[in-house]
Amino acid sequence: MTTSPFVKLDGVAKRWNGQLGVEGITLDIPEGSFTALLGPSGCGKSTTLRLLAGLELPDEGKILIDTKDVTTSAASDRNLSMVFQSYALFPHLSVAENVVFGLKVRRVPKKERLEKLHRALEITGLLGLEDRKPGELSGGQRQRVALARAIVAGQRLCLMDEPLSNLDAKLRNAVRKDIKKLQRELGITVVYVTHDQTEAMSMADTVVLMKDGHIQQVGSPEDLYSRPNNTFVAEFVGAPPMALFQSSVLEGFGEDKTIGIRAENIQIVPRGEGRMRCTVNESEFLGAETLIGLDHAGAEGLCVLKPGLSLMAEGNEIDIMFSDENLHVFDAVGQRMVG
Known part of the structure; x- marks a missing residue:
């Protein structure tokens, strides 16, 4: 008996004033996997993520999360967390307040909030920094606060949109390892947008390479490197x-x-x-x-x-x-x- 994919996009398309965003996006994502949407600027990877998040609605096709049809559901009804390129932290709130902000809005009891906060700060290496404001943190620490906030949300699906692009090369490498370790430890499903093939190849179980709004190839990093579907994949993957x-x-x-x-x-x-x-x-x-x-x-x-x-x-x-x-x-x- 085959199990249904945790996330399913079936023939999804999005256009703006006749201009192509994405077309014919069909993708199955198993639970607990790390999937990278990879490609050059303008290829449709962020549009695909926004459609999955509910920040855009498709013109065609279906989106299912945990077998539930969420094609027209609001973002808040999709049971997912997001980590963005910009850290989106409140400058006037401390690290701890930023991390638990969503829990507070949802009126989660204080005891539970503190337990989740401690666990998230422990996992992200932020213990001891609870009272600092974002302005007192390095770029890598701020991105870890954003990750901690996603962890406390406790959702099984986490969407990440180029979360490391504001960091320098050394920090990117360190936080990349943090994200992969977190994903494995928590067993969450991650869909990760990047234009950086090193990020995609080193972190993902499955890479979805896109160009001009279409998927060019879906497979393991080794598949794309060793058996590229076409000359675009051959030239894009590998250094x-x-x-x-x-x-x-x-x-x-x-x-x-x-x-x-x-x-x-x-x-x-x-x-x-x-x-x-x-x-x-x-x-x-x-x-x-x-x-x-x-x-x-x-x-x-x-x-x-x-x-x-x-x-x-x-x-x-x-x-x-x-x-x-x-x-x-x-x-x-x-x-x-x-x-």
């Missing part, structure tokens, strides 16, 4: 992105196809022993490895990774080798070909 070149530059692949290869699957070989001859256009030392960018007619984003410090002079000609089993083949319209 460096997958290199793409015309099939005509390789024997045996015919015309009108696009071939993809990841940098880690390319080796530099002695002159005359490679499958392609390229020109070095850049060398970038990354610490553990060096990224060497390559030029070749009909190829985009071709590069190779070498361990340690392995800088090469611009203009050098080198031969590269790779095996067919590591190639990704896409048809004339950029869709993955089976096999």
